[in-house]
Amino acid sequence: MPQLALLLALARGCSAASASARGLPADDLDLQRARQALGQTLATRGDLAGARSVLTSLWKVPDEATKDLMLDFYRRVWVEKQPKGQALWAAKTRLREATDAAGAPRYALRDWAAWVLTGEPD
Numbered sequence: 001m002p003q004l005a006l007l008l009a010l011a012r013g014c015s016a017a018s019a020s021a022r023g024l025p026a027d028d029l030d031l032q033r034a035r036q037a038l039g040q041t042l043a044t045r046g047d048l049a050g051a052r053s054v055l056t057s058l059w060k061v062p063d064e065a066t067k068d069l070m071l072d073f074y075r076r077v078w079v080e081k082q083p084k085g086q087a088l089w090a091a092k093t094r095l096r097e098a099t100d101a102a103g104a105p106r107y108a109l110r111d112w113a114a115w116v117l118t119g120e121p122d
Helices: 002-011 016-021 028-048 063-079 084-097
Strands: 053-057 115-119
Touching (some): 053 084, 063 084, 084 115
16 A cells, blocks of 8 residues: 555655655665656546546656646647657657756756557558
8 A cells, every 4th residue: 555655645746755754665676666656647648538648757747847848749740740759759858958048948858758659540
């Protein structure tokens, strides 16, 4: 049961420190495994709900990067009618290549590499 409580805490954005403070068995390795399990669980739930494909992240991604990736992904899928697999690749590439006014990378590897598409890529 502690594993379920840890998964639920992670779904709410709980950190390792706050999980430990709540008496949940959490270290960084546990959190990584639990987040992966949570992503797999969400993908499985999507499949069970009848979704042909599910877009999930393997770890927690900052809100701004998530917003930018999702807006670009869904614009490509709905407006440009790109296949989902191609749209995700292009959206991740856009984040990876984005720079700020000084020319420095705007997003880190953790911001775009977490996203995976399961199910039908079209």
